[in-house]
Amino acid sequence: QSVLTQPPSVSGAPGQRVTISCTGSSSNIGAGYDVHWYQHLPGTAPKLLIYGNTNRPSGVPDRFSGSKSGTSASLAITGLQAEDEADYYCQSYDSSLSTVVFGGGTKLTVL
């Protein structure tokens, strides 16, 4: 059971917009800790997509955006492409556990 809760799967057609939610609590996201997002393709290293809730590292397309409100955060992907099919993970810090915490991951399927 992950500390941060994500939907197991989401799907969308090419060109559409999808969002992936990440729900935490008052000891992590709700406490003001930043949320970060990763894209993970099997057999490769996870790739940082969003850091500090809303910031994109250099090279990440602006089709990817992040937001945070209260005890939750979201990753939005617009203009869905076949290459976006991957697992997506959110990550934050939990003050009760005194550790970095991850979500359970969401599998994005491009129909």
Add this chain to the structure above:
Amino acid sequence: QVQLQQSGPGLVKPSQTLSLTCAISGDSVSRNSVAWNWIRQSPSRGLEWLGRTYYRSKWYNDYALSVKGRITIDPDTSKNLFSLHLNSVTPEDTALYYCARDPRTRGDHFDYWGQGTLVTVSS
């Protein structure tokens, strides 16, 4: 461009020590503003942060409670790498292990990752 290259055995016997190294290129293990981490992934535990080492005029380590007492993360400044040692392993420690850099800006996160090493604990 920062690159992290992992090495180490893929099979470890129960009760023995799991040891992996992460060689750094494009950065320095002793740079003052970053931290060097180990993270693992398994079907049962998902992504799990294990610990980190970092230099701030002296060396520091932080470890996850789930592995504290069994884990050591060591820097090697002469070779510009850091190592993971996890002792008394059980089949529960079977996982895909990653090293990763935390730039320590806007919260702890990981901008560069190693390629991953699948470690199986089995006799």
